[in-house]
Amino acid sequence: MIDWLFFDIGSTLVDERQALDDFVNRCVEKLAQGGIIVSTAAYHSQLLHIAEQGGDPIHEAWSCFAPNHLKRPSWSHDKERLFPEVRLVLKTLGERYRLGIIANQGKGLLDRLERFGILDNFEIIINSTDIGFSKPDLRIFQVALEKANIEPSKAVYVGDRVDNDMVPAKKLGMRTIRLRQGLGQYGSEDATFPSDWQVSNVQELLQIL
Numbered sequence: 001m002i003d004w005l006f007f008d009i010g011s012t013l014v015d016e017r018q019a020l021d022d023f024v025n026r027c028v029e030k031l032a033q034g035g036i037i038v039s040t041a042a043y044h045s046q047l048l049h050i051a052e053q054g055g056d057p058i059h060e061a062w063s064c065f066a067p068n069h070l071k072r073p074s075w076s077h078d079k080e081r082l083f084p085e086v087r088l089v090l091k092t093l094g095e096r097y098r099l100g101i102i103a104n105q106g107k108g109l110l111d112r113l114e115r116f117g118i119l120d121n122f123e124i125i126i127n128s129t130d131i132g133f134s135k136p137d138l139r140i141f142q143v144a145l146e147k148a149n150i151e152p153s154k155a156v157y158v159g160d161r162v163d164n165d166m167v168p169a170k171k172l173g174m175r176t177i178r179l180r181q182g183l184g185q186y187g188s189e190d191a192t193f194p195s196d197w198q199v200s201n202v203q204e205l206l207q208i209l
Contacts, residue, residue: 002175004148005093005209006124006141008159009103011182013086013118013202018079020047020183026073027062034070051183054163077106082116085203090121092206100124102144102157104134104164124148135164141172156196158205160184166195177208 010016024043031038046064047057062072093099099122103109109127113119126144128134135141145152152173159165159176161184166176170193178195179202189195197208 002154002156002209003098003150004100004155005097006100006102006144006155006157006174007122008157008161008165008179009101009105009109010080011160011184012158012179013083013090014116015081015083016182018081019076022079023058023073023075026076027065030070030073031065034066036065036067036070038065047183048186051186052188054187056163057183075106077108077112080112082118083202085201087117089202089205090118093209094121096209098123098148100126100144100148102126102135102140104128136168138168138172141168141174145172145174156209162187162190162195166190167193170195177205179205 007013024040024047028038028040028043043061043065046061050057050060058075066072090099101122101124103126105127107129109129110119110125113122124144124147126140128140131140131143133139141157145155148155156175156177157165157169158179160179160182162178166178167190169176176195177197177199180198180200199205199208
């Protein structure tokens, strides 16, 4: 019996493709200012390689090119967009389950959810910036489960990454749905903690839940 659905944000509910392009452009520009010439294609290629190896592309790619003294540009949320089918899917699922968020996000998450028009769909919102620890730390999932007052077996987690989303949720006994979007789609499944379902877009959740 499933009572709660918890969602990741980036590349799950929110389309980060334009934001990623913007981030790569700013990284390449910052490297050039430091005398390091890297093409956007090469930077994207490194992101993909790290994703395929199961790493954290956004944080790890920079260190492949930059010396230690050069600070990486920060991620910007300005160009993030809600996937077009998300509002209807959340409305439909909200009639069957209680909904929450467990995410590694920067400041201003509530404002962004309000801007996207989906804030009111969620009863519980756990953001790494607010509580001081982030996925894949099991504690961020445990906080959400405690607030929901449910056993892990009664919750499903929906996310895009194996390392940050599927594995920690499965370790706690939650069921998981891997949404194969963004850079996370290129990572291999974990043999010990495989996702329970895999879908290619959020609308396919309605075929499972």
